[in-house]
Amino acid sequence: MDQFIEAIASLAARAGIDKDQARAAVAAPKERDRADLSLPCFRWAKALGKAPNQIAEDVAAAFEPDGLLASVEAVGPFVNVKLDRGAFTKFALDAIDENYGKSEEGVGATVVIDYGSPNIAKPLLFHHLRSAVIGQALCNVHRWAGYKVVGINFLGDLGTAFGKLMVGIEKWGEPTTVAEYNRIYVNASNFCKENEGAMDAARAWAKRLEEGDETALRHWTNARKLSLAEFDTVYEWLGIKHDVVDGEKQYLDAGHAVVVELLNEGTAKESDGGIVIELSKKLKAFLIRKNDGASLYQTRDLAAARDRMERYDFAKMLYVVDIAQEFYFNQLFAALAKMGHAWADRCKHVKFGQVLVDGSRAKTREGGGTTLESVLQEGVRRARAIIEEKNPEIEGKEAIAKSVGTAAVIYCDLGFPTTKNIDFKWDEILRFDGRTGPYLQYVHASACGILRKGGGVTKFDASLLAGEHEWNLVRRLAEFPDSVQRACRDCEPSHVSNFLYDLAREFRSYHTAGSRDASLRVIVDDDALKAARLGLVDGVRQTLKIGLTLLGIDPLERM
RNA sequence: GACCCCGUAGCUCAGCCGGAUAGAGCGGUUGAUUCCUAAUCAACAGGUCGCAGGUUCGAGUCCUGCCGGGGUCGCCA
Numbered sequence: 215m216d217q218f219i220e221a222i223a224s225l226a227a228r229a230g231i232d233k234d235q236a237r238a239a240v241a242a243p244k245e246r247d248r249a250d251l252s253l254p255c256f257r258w259a260k261a262l263g264k265a266p267n268q269i270a271e272d273v274a275a276a277f278e279p280d281g282l283l284a285s286v287e288a289v290g291p292f293v294n295v296k297l298d299r300g301a302f303t304k305f306a307l308d309a310i311d312e313n314y315g316k317s318e319e320g321v322g323a324t325v326v327i328d329y330g331s332p333n334i335a336k337p338l339l340f341h342h343l344r345s346a347v348i349g350q351a352l353c354n355v356h357r358w359a360g361y362k363v364v365g366i367n368f369l370g371d372l373g374t375a376f377g378k379l380m381v382g383i384e385k386w387g388e389p390t391t392v393a394e395y396n397r398i399y400v401n402a403s404n405f406c407k408e409n410e411g412a413m414d415a416a417r418a419w420a421k422r423l424e425e426g427d428e429t430a431l432r433h434w435t436n437a438r439k440l441s442l443a444e445f446d447t448v449y450e451w452l453g454i455k456h457d458v459v460d461g462e463k464q465y466l467d468a469g470h471a472v473v474v475e476l477l478n479e480g481t482a483k484e485s486d487g488g489i490v491i492e493l494s495k496k497l498k499a500f501l502i503r504k505n506d507g508a509s510l511y512q513t514r515d516l517a518a519a520r521d522r523m524e525r526y527d528f529a530k531m532l533y534v535v536d537i538a539q540e541f542y543f544n545q546l547f548a549a550l551a552k553m554g555h556a557w558a559d560r561c562k563h564v565k566f567g568q569v570l571v572d573g574s575r576a577k578t579r580e581g582g583g584t585t586l587e588s589v590l591q592e593g594v595r596r597a598r599a600i601i602e603e604k605n606p607e608i609e610g611k612e613a614i615a616k617s618v619g620t621a622a623v624i625y626c627d628l629g630f631p632t633t634k635n636i637d638f639k640w641d642e643i644l645r646f647d648g649r650t651g652p653y654l655q656y657v658h659a660s661a662c663g664i665l666r667k668g669g670g671v672t673k674f675d676a677s678l679l680a681g682e683h684e685w686n687l688v689r690r691l692a693e694f695p696d697s698v699q700r701a702c703r704d705c706e707p708s709h710v711s712n713f714l715y716d717l718a719r720e721f722r723s724y725h726t727a728g729s730r731d732a733s734l735r736v737i738v739d740d741d742a743l744k745a746a747r748l749g750l751v752d753g754v755r756q757t758l759k760i761g762l763t764l765l766g767i768d769p770l771e772r773m
Numbered sequence: 774g775a776c777c778c779c780g781u782a783g784c785u786c787a788g789c790c791g792g793a794u795a796g797a798g799c800g801g802u803u804g805a806u807u808c809c810u811a812a813u814c815a816a817c818a819g820g821u822c823g824c825a826g827g828u829u830c831g832a833g834u835c836c837u838g839c840c841g842g843g844g845u846c847g848c849c850a
Contacts, residue, residue, distance in 0.1 A: 238790075245794065254792050256830055266830075291830085292793065333850070370850060462850090488848055496776070501847035511850045540777055541845050567778080568844075575844075597812095604812065618812085630786065633778060635843075642785075647812050648798040649786085656812050663809030700789065712787065719797080719814095726814040729806070737808045751809095773812080 215692050217305070218297055221282045222253060226293075229272035231258050242689075249287075249294035250302075250689065256291055266291030299685055300677035306692040307676050310753040314760055315695045319702070320361030323529035326522050327353050327363060330449070330456060331535070333370035334441035335379055335395040338448050338586040340638065341536075341569040347627040347766060348566055349534040350454045351707035354764045359702045364457050364526050368518065371438055371461035373511070377420030378402045380433050381412055388436060392444045395437055424466060424508065434463070448586055452620065453766045460518065468517035469509040473502050481553060493548045500545045515546055516553070523557055530560055532705060537565040537633060538575075564705045566627075567635035584638065593619030593644050600646055601773075608772060617768040619644070621651030628707045628765050629715075649715055654762055655770050657718035660725065661755035662771040664748070668737045671752045674745040683724045683734065684750060690717050694757050698764070707765060714761040721754045 219240045226236035236253065243252045255269040262269060270288035277286035285296045329349020332342050353365045379395065382402030389395045406413045423430040442459070449455070473489055476482035482491045487505030502513045522531060533543060543563035550558035568575050597619035601611055608614065626636060626643050629650070636643070646652045665671070679688065697713035700706070728735035736747040762769040 239792095241790085241792075243793070244788085244796090248793075252793085254831090256792080259830075290793080373850060375849080485847080490847065497846095499847060504848045506848080508848085510848070512847090537778065538844060539850090542850095544777090545847095565778085570843080600812065605810065608810095634786080635779080637785085642799095645799085650798090650812085652812060653798095656810080660809050660813085665809085667809060696789085704789090708787090709789080715787090715797085722813060723815085725809075726805090726811095728808060729814080732808085735808045773810080 215305075218251065218282055218302065221280060222251060222286075222293075222295055225273050225276045225286065226253060228276040229269060230262055231255075231269070231273070243294075246686070246689070248289075249292075250297045251295045253293040253295070254291060255293065299680060299688075302692075303679050303684075303688045304676040306688050307749060307753050310691065310756050312756065312760070314757060315358060315698045317359050317695065317699060319359045319699065320356060320529075324362040324364060324526050325356050325530040325532065326366060326526050326528040327356070327532045327534065328366050328368050329353075329532075329534035330367040330445075330454065331370065332367075332441075332445060333373075333375070334461075335376075335392065335399060335437040336441075337392050337396055338445060340584045340586050340589050343452075343586050343589075343623065344566045344569070344627050344632075344636075345534045345536070346449065346452060346454050347624050348564065348632055348707060349532075350452075350766050351628055351701075351710075351764065352532060352534065352564065352705055354766065355698055355701045355707065355710065358698055358764060361529075361702075364522075364528075365455070366458045366460055366522075367456040369438070369442075369459065369461040370511075371434070372423070372463045372466065372514070374416070374420050375399065375403075376423055376434065376437075377416035377418070378406050379437070380419035380423070380430060381406065381416045383433050388433070390440070392441055395441070420508070448590070451590060451616075452624065453768070462511065462514045462518075465514040465517040465521070466509065468521065469513035472517050472520070473509070473513060476502070476553065491549050491552060493545060493552065497541075497545050497548050500549045502549075512542070512546060512549075516549060519546075519550055519561065520555070523555070528557075528560060530562065532562050532564045534564045534566070537567055539563070540565055562705065564632065566632040570635050570637050589623060589643065590620060592640065593623050595619070596644050597622070597646065597652070605773070614770060614773050617770055618646070618652045618655060618773060621655055621767045622646055623651075624765065624767055625651030625654075625711065629711045631706060631708050651767050652773075654711075654714055654718050654758065654767065655773055657722055658755060658758040658762060658769045659771055659773045661721065661751050661758065664725070664736055664751050665755060668744065668748045668751075671748055672745050674749040675742060676746060676749070678743050678746040679750055681734065683727055684747075687717075687720050687724050687750060687754065690720050691753055691757055694761065697761075701764075710761055710764055714758060714765075717754065717757060717761075721751075 219237055222240050223233045223236040227233040240251050240253050243249055255266040258269055259266050267290055270291050270293045273293045274286045274288040282298055282301055283295055284298045287294050327349055330346045332338055353363045356363045379399045379402060382398035386398055389398055406416050419430060423434055473482065476491065477489060482489050482502060485499065488501050489503035490499040490501050492499050500512060501510060503509060522528065540563060547558050547561050594616050598615040601615055622644050694713060697709045701709040736751055738744050759769040
């Protein structure tokens with residue numbers, strides 16, 4: 215693509231336009247019939263002292279056939295360019311291999327991504343999916359862009375809740391599943407509410423845990439180990455793999471040390487018995503020690519951020535967390551800046567929308583909410599039913615059902631901008647047709663099917679791909695690398711999923727055109743043409759496969 | 774009260790650095806199965822891009838104000 219834009223910029227330069235500006239201004243028009251690429255000439259009118267229409271004329275007049283551009287025409291103030299389709303197609307398809315879309319953009323830089331981050335001793339609920347799936351996709355696209363990525367699962371393994379939990383464990387015994395932990399916590403929580411003595415005991419347990427009491431530590435270790443094992447089965451199901459598992463508890467001492475340090479240097483001060491960092495009128499004060507002397511989540515987060523900087527020297531650190539915590543992260547980053555860390559501006563809160571039930575925030579405390587596992591199981595159940603209906607003879611049904619059901623769920627999170635809320639309705643979340651994960655899998659499987667039937671890819675002559683449908687597909691294929699870069703730049707995986715959907719739809723349209731007009735089929739009698747079309751199908755297959763993998767969706771070859 | 778997100782077709786949403794005639798899916802209507810698998814495709818119907826100003830040659834896109842929905846605002850995480 216670059217060399218074609220460069221060719222247009224050169225023409226513009228000969229008409230007196232700054233080449234860099236011209237390069238940046240070249241764009242594909244929305245109406246794709248109009249031109250392949252176009253250059254609007256308004257902005258140089260003043261500098262050149264000429265009407266935009268005249269500038270466009272001048273640019274068009276500079277054109278000489280060069281093997282890259284087929285025609286250059288002034289249409290009003292726009293220069294409309296048609297590319298040499300043969301040349302472009304050859305470049306575009308040659309670029310596609312198993313590394314298509316990779317770039318060197320991030321080489322030498324490390325990006326730390328904090329995602330998943332559930333609380334232990336509680337089951338993973340549907341809304342936990344968002345951080346995990348979005349975070350994993352961001353890890354994948356950043357790796358594809360050349361970054362070194364450190365994906366961290368930062369467990370909520372500390373806090374006042376654990377005091378209550380231990381009251382429950384002492385009363386009702388040691389649980390053996392996360393569900394039991396949760397039930398005991400809920401019961402203990404109610405018990406403490408009605409019973410001031412129990413509340414005191416909970417506080418005492420929390421303190422004992424912080425101080426390293428042996429019994430408290432044993433309970434804590436059990437809960438953590440068991441939780442992690444259960445989380446891992448769900449993570450594995452979803453293709454989520456963290457590089458590092460950290461927890462808040464490990465930053466307890468470092469957190470206290472930070473508070474002391476900030477007090478000594480005067481960055482923090484006493485307020486109502488606690489310790490705060492005064493930020494600004496907008497961001498207010500940031501509490502880092504409670505009036506009972508205990509640290510808070512934010513204290514540990516400050517210590518963790520600092521530790522990660524020391525460990526990884528990151529160029530970017532992303533926190534993939536619910537939008538409800540936006541204010542908190544603004545405070546956290548401002549606090550880091552106030553502590554003198556110039557790297558505070560490398561931290562970014564990747565915020566995602568909430569899971570709503572009937573338009574309002576889902577109540578997840580007190581044991582409510584739908585577990586992630588039950589959503590995945592329901593997805594698989596529905597996928598299984600569809601397979602029985604559509605393709606009952608296929609081998610490996612169970613694995614395919616699992617993969618398709620999961621794809622439907624994952625697409626809910628990655629098919630739309632992260633900040634959108636999700637309204638929890640089973641029929642919305644588990645859709646299998648239209649703009650969905652299973653549709654993308656279907657199109658990929660269909661491309662694989664054509665290649666199987668057609669005998670695979672051989673050397674081919676790209677210039678034979680001269681049809682209108684083919685041209686649309688080729689142009690679309692060439693946009694993939696850009697979608698990956700934009701996903702990285704904006705921390706927005708839906709740039710990739712949108713691209714994949716457009717490509718998939720274009721491809722289905724291309725393929726089904728053959729049902730109406732036999733000359734448009736992929737598998738035709740003319741061997742050279744067939745080879746070229748199979749080459750194109752393989753480009754689509756390859757691109758879909760890479761894109762789906764970046765999103766964490768399994769690219770099935772049959773379904 | 775302050776701040777943040779959202780407002781585009783009946784519903785759910787795309788729309789990239791501002792560019793020419795606003796696009797999908799679902800739902801509705803009508804067709805299509807002698808290349809892969811109809812989990813599909815083609816076509817039709819459906820729009821005051823919340824409202825009002827502003828910047829600009831040009832605004833769904835940027836700025837200001839307002840309206841509506843959701844969210845957040847030191848002793849939870």
